[in-house]
Amino acid sequence: EDQVTQSPEALRLQEGESSSLNCSYTVSGLRGLFWYRQDPGKGPEFLFTLYSAGEEKEKERLKATLTKKESFLHITAPKPEDSATYLCAVQAARRGGANSKLTFGKGITLSVRP
Amino acid sequence: DAGVIQSPRHEVTEMGQEVTLRCKPISGHNSLFWYRQTMMRGLELLIYFNNNVPIDDSGMPEDRFSAKMPNASFSTLKIQPSEPRDSAVYFCASSYQGAVNYGYTFGSGTRLTVV
Numbered sequence: 001e002d003q004v005t006q007s008p009e010a011l012r013l014q015e016g017e018s019s020s021l022n023c024s025y026t027v028s029g030l031r032g033l034f035w036y037r038q039d040p041g042k043g044p045e046f047l048f049t050l051y052s053a054g055e056e057k058e059k060e061r062l063k064a065t066l067t068k069k070e071s072f073l074h075i076t077a078p079k080p081e082d083s084a085t086y087l088c089a090v091q092a093a094r095r096g097g098a099n100s101k102l103t104f105g106k107g108i109t110l111s112v113r114p
Numbered sequence: 115d116a117g118v119i120q121s122p123r124h125e126v127t128e129m130g131q132e133v134t135l136r137c138k139p140i141s142g143h144n145s146l147f148w149y150r151q152t153m154m155r156g157l158e159l160l161i162y163f164n165n166n167v168p169i170d171d172s173g174m175p176e177d178r179f180s181a182k183m184p185n186a187s188f189s190t191l192k193i194q195p196s197e198p199r200d201s202a203v204y205f206c207a208s209s210y211q212g213a214v215n216y217g218y219t220f221g222s223g224t225r226l227t228v229v
Binding site: 042102105 | 147217219221222223
């Protein structure tokens with residue numbers, strides 16, 4: 001069974017204080033690892049997909065990296081508007097490339113103080 | 115595109131009543147997913163469809179839950195009878211999954227409260 005564990009559960013940062021969010025996973029053949037952002041009262045919003053160990057992707061102050069067991073979401077010089085819950089999810093490869101579900105972690109709630 | 119559209123946004127119902135949640139996926143997407151989110155369990159997949167066909171419903175809690183996708187532009191999730199433990203936020207998501215994996219687009223969710 002695919003599993004995703006995110007840590008810490010909550011993180012409070014001062015504006016400008018860089019940090020990293022961790023996502024550990026077990027999956028039988030990784031098709032993709034996804035990061036989402038969720039604001040209160042809204043659905044998750046897609047950020048990144050990573051496909052293989054060593055891959056990195058960036059968007060503004062966010063950079064996602066991937067190893068064979070973990071992914072990190074690095075936040076550089078965060079601003080209050082980066083406050084949200086960040087969700088990690090994995091998708092397993094299936095025979096013939098068939099579509100399969102995303103398994104989500106419980107998320108990390110990030111608060112950035114001005 | 116207006117994105118994934120869910121209705122209603124909020125639903126308050128009494129225990130034992132039937133509840134129907136609705137979803138309109140993004141045009142051109144070939145997969146649709148129903149998730150439930152609670153503080154305790156996070157996001158849990160209930161069921162998903164590929165090309166309108168149910169593929170995996172192992173996450174459906176019990177026979178009180180049913181889902182349909184009669185065409186590519188509409189899906190429903192029904193709970194009958196509803197119970198207080200069904201209170202949660204229910205999300206619908208859609209995606210196009212082919213050679214490139216674009217991830218899911220989620221709707222804004224339906225917050226269900228069963229009293």
